[in-house]
Amino acid sequence: MASTVHAQEKIGDNLIGLAAAGAMLFLYVPVVVLIAFSFNDNRSLTLPFKGFTLDWYVKAFNNQDMMEAIGNSFYVATTATVVTLIIGTAAAFTLDRISFPGKTLFRRLILLPIALPGIITGISMLNLFRLIGFNLSLETVILGHATALVSIVVTQVYARLQRFNRRLEEASSDLGARPWQTFFLVTLPNIRSAMIGSALLSFTLSFDEIPVTFFLTGRDNTLPMYIYSTLRRGITPEINAIGTIIILASLVLIVLSVYLLQKSNQE
Template sequence: MKQHVARNLGLVVGILTVVFMTAPLVLVVLFSFNDSVVMTFPIKGLTFDWYRTLLSRDDFWGALRNSVIVTLAVGAGSTVIGTLAAMVIVRMRPRVSALAMSLFGLPMMMPPLVLALALLTLFSALGVRLSLMTVVLAHLTFTMPFVILIVTARLRDFDTAMLDSARDLGASPWTAFRSVTFPIIRPTLFGAGLIAMALSLDDFIITFFMLGGGNTLPTLVWGMLRTGVDPSINALGALILLATLGTSALALRITGYRG
């Protein structure tokens, strides 16, 4: 009897936790279709007008273009650099490898505000002008640790005997990687890159500090909130949510993650 009650109680707590975590996201999407400017219940009707209003804004398309540039650059850069770092780490001795992983993981463990301040101080000291390039470099700082962790975990299970056989048969290091290593770890690389892109697309704090001018989609949301609140902001939030969740789901699908 006690076990039955405890099981039911755990189920109720789990359901309430899921509802608490997902309800704000559902409301963002729901109110983006509200035909009233006032975002309160009851909702009297549904409309796509707020999406049309958002798409008619010139600053939306500029922010979208900047977000695409940054996201694609971060995805490609973090995958290439993170993979090279992971290939070096797996060949290190265990203690040195653990130390390297700890150092690479520092940006991932730091609060985003502290990391943004540190990077802003660095760029100011070096006299680097803030632009989309500084946003990309800053995003690489906190997305690469995720790529390194994912790729390193995959490479630790990699059978190096196949790579050694290719080298013994006369293959160069690049040919051995292209014909042996890459086809095996390719799903992991694509998945890690997509995760990095999702993290970059959704970031606001670091982008806000690093962006010299213009907007990305998250900073556009902030700018719109400062002038008032209407469902077009929810429409933009829903689009960002869709892109982030879609990218993350695709990454989990490609990497074969099963929880």
């Protein structure tokens, strides 16, 4: 009896291990494929490999439209992150420290974009801009991204503030520090990793954003929108080349941000 249970357990363990390995392959083979074909000396993305080349990277960097789109994406992601950080941190302080009528509604609304599909944020803002006669541009995209991403900063900074010992601020003020000194010397250092972590995450997400951008952009394309529109015409290894760079850069930023946010949660 005991031995059959033991055998059963062993088989079970092996099966679970196998399924887990299969799941990891499912998650990572496509990424490897994407990267591998950026170096393949063949116009179409088909096996067998024809040999190693860096041509697609050269082509991508000489592609004027693509480079312009990358520049636009940097502009959008940087500005949106700064705006998100300011509004999000202020919102987190508001939720943590101030009570006012309608606070629950405020909290629900500001966190809503995290739960809703991006297309709804995009379309509702498109409706607003049309109503007030705003022309669509990269700036409207920035407002859209900031609105969609602010919830990330709010949740992380708010979580940190909840665990922050307010006595430290009282002590600082009892010792004669002015409110702004207390903020910059006591409060800010405590929420810094939560802020930087969520800012990095916001930047990566904004850089890759499609659903909101699709509805709010004017004539200028961000990089994902550029790729999205070229895919209509067919696929080329140039996209793999630029994709490889984006994936590696995002990986670095995300690992860094996860590390910072974990650190902030442990503090």
